[in-house]
Amino acid sequence: MKVVCTLRVNGEPHEIAIPPHWTLLEALRYELGLTGSKQGCDKGDCGACTVIVDGRPELSCLTLALGAEGRDVRTVEGLATPQGLHPLQDCFDLNGAAQCGFCTPGILMSAAALLEHNPSPTREEIKQALAGNLCRCTGYTKILDAVEQAAARLREARP
Amino acid sequence: MLRLPRFQYHAPRSLTGALELASRHANEFMYIAGGTDLLPNMKHLLFEPPHLISLRGLRELDFIEVQGGGGIRIGALTTLTRIAESDLARRELPSLAQAAGLVAGPQIRNMGTLGGNVCLDTRCVYYNQTLFWRKALGYCLKKDGSQCHVVQSGKRCVAAHSADTVPALITLGAAVELQSPRGAREIRLEDFFSGDGVKNTVREADEIITAVRIPPQPRGRRANYTKVRIRNSIDFPILSIALAVDFREDGRTCDNVELVMTALGSKPRRIGNLHGVVEGRALTAEVIQAVAHQAHRQAHPLTNINVDPEWRREVAPVYVRRALERAVRAG
Ligand SMILES: Cc1cc2nc3c(=O)[nH]c(=O)nc-3n(C[C@H](O)[C@H](O)[C@H](O)COP(=O)(O)OP(=O)(O)OC[C@H]3O[C@@H](n4cnc5c(N)ncnc54)[C@H](O)[C@@H]3O)c2cc1C
Ligand code: SF4
Ligand code: FES
Ligand code: FES
Numbered sequence: 424m425k426v427v428c429t430l431r432v433n434g435e436p437h438e439i440a441i442p443p444h445w446t447l448l449e450a451l452r453y454e455l456g457l458t459g460s461k462q463g464c465d466k467g468d469c470g471a472c473t474v475i476v477d478g479r480p481e482l483s484c485l486t487l488a489l490g491a492e493g494r495d496v497r498t499v500e501g502l503a504t505p506q507g508l509h510p511l512q513d514c515f516d517l518n519g520a521a522q523c524g525f526c527t528p529g530i531l532m533s534a535a536a537l538l539e540h541n542p543s544p545t546r547e548e549i550k551q552a553l554a555g556n557l558c559r560c561t562g563y564t565k566i567l568d569a570v571e572q573a574a575a576r577l578r579e580a581r582p
Numbered sequence: 583m584l585r586l587p588r589f590q591y592h593a594p595r596s597l598t599g600a601l602e603l604a605s606r607h608a609n610e611f612m613y614i615a616g617g618t619d620l621l622p623n624m625k626h627l628l629f630e631p632p633h634l635i636s637l638r639g640l641r642e643l644d645f646i647e648v649q650g651g652g653g654i655r656i657g658a659l660t661t662l663t664r665i666a667e668s669d670l671a672r673r674e675l676p677s678l679a680q681a682a683g684l685v686a687g688p689q690i691r692n693m694g695t696l697g698g699n700v701c702l703d704t705r706c707v708y709y710n711q712t713l714f715w716r717k718a719l720g721y722c723l724k725k726d727g728s729q730c731h732v733v734q735s736g737k738r739c740v741a742a743h744s745a746d747t748v749p750a751l752i753t754l755g756a757a758v759e760l761q762s763p764r765g766a767r768e769i770r771l772e773d774f775f776s777g778d779g780v781k782n783t784v785r786e787a788d789e790i791i792t793a794v795r796i797p798p799q800p801r802g803r804r805a806n807y808t809k810v811r812i813r814n815s816i817d818f819p820i821l822s823i824a825l826a827v828d829f830r831e832d833g834r835t836c837d838n839v840e841l842v843m844t845a846l847g848s849k850p851r852r853i854g855n856l857h858g859v860v861e862g863r864a865l866t867a868e869v870i871q872a873v874a875h876q877a878h879r880q881a882h883p884l885t886n887i888n889v890d891p892e893w894r895r896e897v898a899p900v901y902v903r904r905a906l907e908r909a910v911r912a913g
Contacts (some may be wrong), residue, residue, distance in 0.1 A: 425797075444586040446621075465584040465689060466622040468816065479663070485621045486693070487614075489591045490636060510702040533688070553685025554815035 433501030452486035459499035470556035473529035499528035510573040520569035522560035584625035584772040604788040620753035652798035658697025658791040677805035683752040689818040695887040700717040704741035704779040706886040739779030749824035753840040763790040775849035819845040827909040
């Protein structure tokens, strides 16, 4: 049996009907068509499903969709604006920080949450913030470079 | 893709509301807090409760407060991130803040709660697996079977107690506050666990942990937490060591050492017979070696964790020694 719930995703409320045992990740991907958040391990190990919930990165594969009601969910689809890509996305591209790209949406969300709380993170702080996101392609170095560069750009852009 | 089994979901807004739902659905429900332990287990079909009662809406259980007499109470719904980042916890309860900050990775610490960590199900390589995997090998005592793959002749499950905050809390003398439709009770955390890995706590199914209470700490106490794991960024412990050392006024002479280790059997292990070794003595290399020796004698890692138990046993005294050395240096 389905139940009706309202999810606030990337600033927009969406009223959807889903079975109670669906995770937030399943609701995003299979009901809202937001397939940016990836279904990797589906049990908390990899971070590919990371979304920002009430300002903090959380795992959508271990969040019940009904448990996300009333909370503010942001996914990778909400990063870019009509003006263009988020600096993190642009710097990932410039630095070759994405190879197969499967881990990238989750890493972008962990990094975005970091830069919102801490505009000038040290390399060590970036590593800590991305500790829950596994990448099997890049070896991480370029990802750290990209986040550092994006942080610098965001600082410059601020008044 | 791992699908959850079906259930009905309830999101009460208060403790009273949650307890009412618990009475209504007696024996057919489980509580869920952050879900970071329960949901993977449900995806592995280790639990299939018809009803889930979410505790997330119980905002009254999200707090860290100083009590009148100087003790500290932490609400069960407080996240691990909040504890790890709390100035109060870092200053007054450093080993607890360290342990909370070493659980899993950042996202899980943002979701996981203290109450959920205290109730973390025991873990075993033969248990935390999909139904397909468990069926292929043959089920075990903890779920659907009649034998243990770790201790073949064993009659009791020895799956590993693996919660990081618990050993730290035990060395600090913490107690858990529980509330059920029948009333409230408080249990010392040390007495909260049993040696049966199938269900290793004395919590009744409908009891909600409301808070953890940590009594005022002795002056001169220095506490720290050491966690050994394969990947330092995300993994469960393969051995963990919580230490609290009480020094006398001179800052050198030792009164007492509390040492609790976990990721061994089904309950955290307090290393005993230390009082006679340390009381009234400075923690010289020789005394430290004697404490480390006790840890080696009393800690018995098992094959419930996928890392060589012999190796884990041999490194235990090394990490105990280093933890003691850190406590000495912290003076
Ligand atoms: C990849 C991964 C790595 C992990 N690594 C670690 C680790 O290194 N160390 C570690 O300790 N844990 C680890 N965990 C386990 C888990 O994330 C933490 O233990 C967390 O603190 C559990 O809290 P929760 O609120 O999510 O619990 P839940 O999953 O919501 O609940 C766990 C259990 O406790 C019960 N429960 C929860 N709250 C209450 C309450 N207030 N009263 C009564 N019962 C309650 C639930 O019914 C359930 O049985 C890991 C998990 C994953 C997925
Ligand atoms: S310790 Fe034995 S009974 Fe317990 S989960 Fe492991 S194999 Fe099963
Ligand atoms: S898919 Fe959620 S952590 Fe791997
Ligand atoms: S780019 Fe392939 S997993 Fe990270």
